[in-house]
Amino acid sequence: MIPDSTSGMGGRRPEISGNRAEPRVLSVRELIDKQASEMDNPVVLLSVNPLAYQVGVLSALKYFRERFGTGLYIALNKPYAVLEAAFEKDGLTRGNLVYLDSITNTAERRTESCHFLGRMCELTDLGIALTKIIAENKVNFVFVDSVSTLLIYNDPKSVARFFHSVTEKLRNMNLPAALVLVEMEEGKDVAAQLAQFCDVYIRGVS
């Protein structure tokens, strides 16, 4: 079990701690740990309240980093440069993440730690690039931030089918993963479908 050092990040699920019946709100890391610690390569679906999005992502990422080491971060929502600076500020050291960025407005190119695909690329291109990066790098987990972004320009059925294919592939490679989505009306159907092929579904993180 991974001890939690992150304060102020919570889920709705109350827990009784100690002898006094004081409800304590579990952090995202604790929620994931509670449900996924016994699994070797869990695929976790994390549905986060908009107000908890940033802390929720950071908390989940810390869990995966500490448990599995180097990971592949699929940046669909905020550019690589913004994310890396934010993570460093929050105590995540550089070098333990490889990025696949499909949000920065740039032509396809590679740097040492990031493969830029160009803004809002096709799902097939994203899937192929993801597979190649995993093959070329020593990656121990995959973190998708976020599923919701893909819903802007893809139909929900396609997004669900895409992640079904991706998670199957990750399972073949024995890789754990986190799929983050933000709680919105638009993502409800997709969340329900993704939950069917994820090992753990944590929702209502606020």
Added chain:
Amino acid sequence: MCTSGVSAEVTKELPRPKIDKTAIDALLYGIWKSLEYLGKQRRALLEKIEAETLQHLIDTGDIPSDARPVDRASSLRELLLENGYGPSLAKRSKGNQGTSVIPSLVDIMKPDENHMTVGRASGRRPVDKQKVSWALYEAVLYGMTSALDDQLGAQAQLLLQRIGAGMLEYLIEVGVIENSDDLETLAQRVADYYVSAGYTRSFRGGLEGPNVWVSRYESAPYFPNVVRRLRDEGCALFSCPLCLTGQSVWISQGWRFGDVLELRISPSGNVTARSKVYPPAERFTERDARKLSQTKE
């Protein structure tokens, strides 16, 4: 929804016209409605929007930047009074006159209770024919977009689309846009409304190629005054209210709107925007899934 190909030749902001109060009412209604599902947490997001709105008013000089808090509050009250928000201001900021307490913008500017219950009562609401300052409209547009981007990043475009649907619902309910089952007719009425409301002098839009939608505006201050600032700040969201309201007509039928591939703003304030658009269809098929599964690991 994007920064791609933004070309802004304008060096100065365009003069800011007045705009129909229904446009700003629709925007506020859209914001309130789209965040309703958050319950009590809606207030926290509204406060972020409010803070960014206020900051824009300060940055544009509509509220003096060097003023003491008490003067800022009084300057904001003055701006609201000048634009017909007196009764709402009096009701919602009792006891704060003459103090440094900044009146709650979103609360004061939102449509009155009758208008906030759109769709829940039968019969049309009376249309407010009043014109309000573009400065306020622009500030709310900036505040909404900037706050949502800061909180959620690119995925906030989904919330903006929802706000667009709320704006359309409001404008139909108050009777300034007549509903139609024909999508093109309804979209045209949306464009006509925004032109008559004072958002832009003229607008033309249409498909040019299978996946490219081109919009042309004549003198639309949103682009040089708001979009340019947002892009400079790294915000890639696209919150043109005419677009959001018009797109909601198509989105409801399964259409999807992607990137603005190119955005040109001429010195005279004319704008050409090319966006990706996708008709209702599966964009990742069974065949694509097979192709992906065959990709070597």
